[in-house]
Amino acid sequence: MTEELNARDKEEVRQEESTHPGRSYRPDVDIFETAESLVLRADVPGVDESSVSVRLDDGVLSLEGRVSVQDYxxxxxxxxxxxxxxxxxxxxxxxxxxxxxxxxRVTDGVLEVTFPKSAQAKPRQVQVTAG
Amino acid sequence: MTRFRFASPFDSAGRLLTLQREVERASGNPFDAEQSPSGRGVFPSTNVFRDDDGLTLRMEVPGVSPADISVEARENTLTVSGERTIQIPEGTSYHRRERGAGRFARALQLPRDVDPTNVTATCKNGILTVRVAKSENAKPRQITVQAA
Structure with missing residues (x-):
């Protein structure tokens, strides 16, 4: 059974400061975790891999995507x-x-960011030995 | 440091603001064939533009593969349908889930001055662009005035 997909209104980002003039919007994201990594996917329609920036600064991850006005x-x-x-x-x-x-990477207007978990955060199987 | 360049980033930023204002001003119903009860929220969100050659529709379809989109023109109704699937690996736990998956279908009534037999569709970076050419009848024609 497939659900019907709905469109969501875009939410403008107001409190953030940006060096780029023009209005910015908050992309919808999914964040999920596997045994090996944490994956974040963000809907950024109109943005390609050359106009996206992913920055990690002091534990804060910033995702920015810039649309091209040329197509308009x-x-x-x-x-x-x-x-x-x-x-x-x-x-x-x-x-x-x-x-x-x-x-x-960016595919069909979706930015996917993958973080491998650091070694100590990965689940480890501890070998129990007979003593 | 270069302070001023021919194609300065400020130009494109200025153009973005201008475009944003124009798009806001044109906010309204993009001629849906059937009004949904809410009027809004029908996927995909659609913006309609015009130029001298006809109509351009831009729809936001992030995460939808172009192969999963169908565009159909019948008489003066344009239907866009498809499905967005979200694939995640086995054994995954969600921390946050804002993106929806599912089927979509949307019918739009085309205005009379465009030609429903002359439609092209392209999909790039999660934006579906449908172009409907102006009908030959709607193009201005110069009529030669003959001396009688």
Missing amino acids: ENLTPVATEYPIGNYLRRFQLSNDLDPEGIAA
């Missing part, structure tokens, strides 16, 4: 439902993530 040249909006803008979202990360191994 000579077009006059006549009826609009969603705002066009950059994307911005920040997360405080837990300490057991390995900042060295972060990988990010």
Whole structure:
């Protein structure tokens, strides 16, 4: 049984400061955890891999995506439902993530960031020996 | 440090603000064939633009593979349908879940001055762009005035 998909209104980011003028919006995200890694996926329609920035600064992960205005040249909006803008979202990360191994990619307007768990955070099987 | 460049980032930022204001001003119903009870929230969110050559629809479909989208034009109704699936590895626990999965279908009534037999669709970076060309009848024609 497949559910019907609904569109959500974009929420503008107001409290954050950005060096880029123009309005920014908060992308919807999924965060999930596997035994090996923590994965974050964010909806950033209109953004490609060259205009996305993933930064880890003092345990704070910043995701930024910049839309291209070029695709809108000579077009006059006549009826609009969603705002066009950059994307911005920040997360405080837990300490057991390995900042060295972060990988990010963008596919069909979805940014996926993968953090390998640091060695001590991975579940370990402890060998019980007969004594 | 370069302070001023020909293509300065401030230009594109200024253009973004201008575009944002124009898009806001045009906020309204993009001619749905059937009004949903809420009016809003129908997936995919759609913006409608015009230029000299016709109509451009831009729909937000992040995470939907172009292969999973179907665009159909029948008489003057344009239907966009498909499905967004979210795949996660086995043995996963969610910390946060804001992105939805499921099927979608949306029908839009095209205005009379465009040609429903002349439609193209492209999908890039989670944005579906559908172009409907202006109908030949709607294009201005110059009529030669002959001396009688």
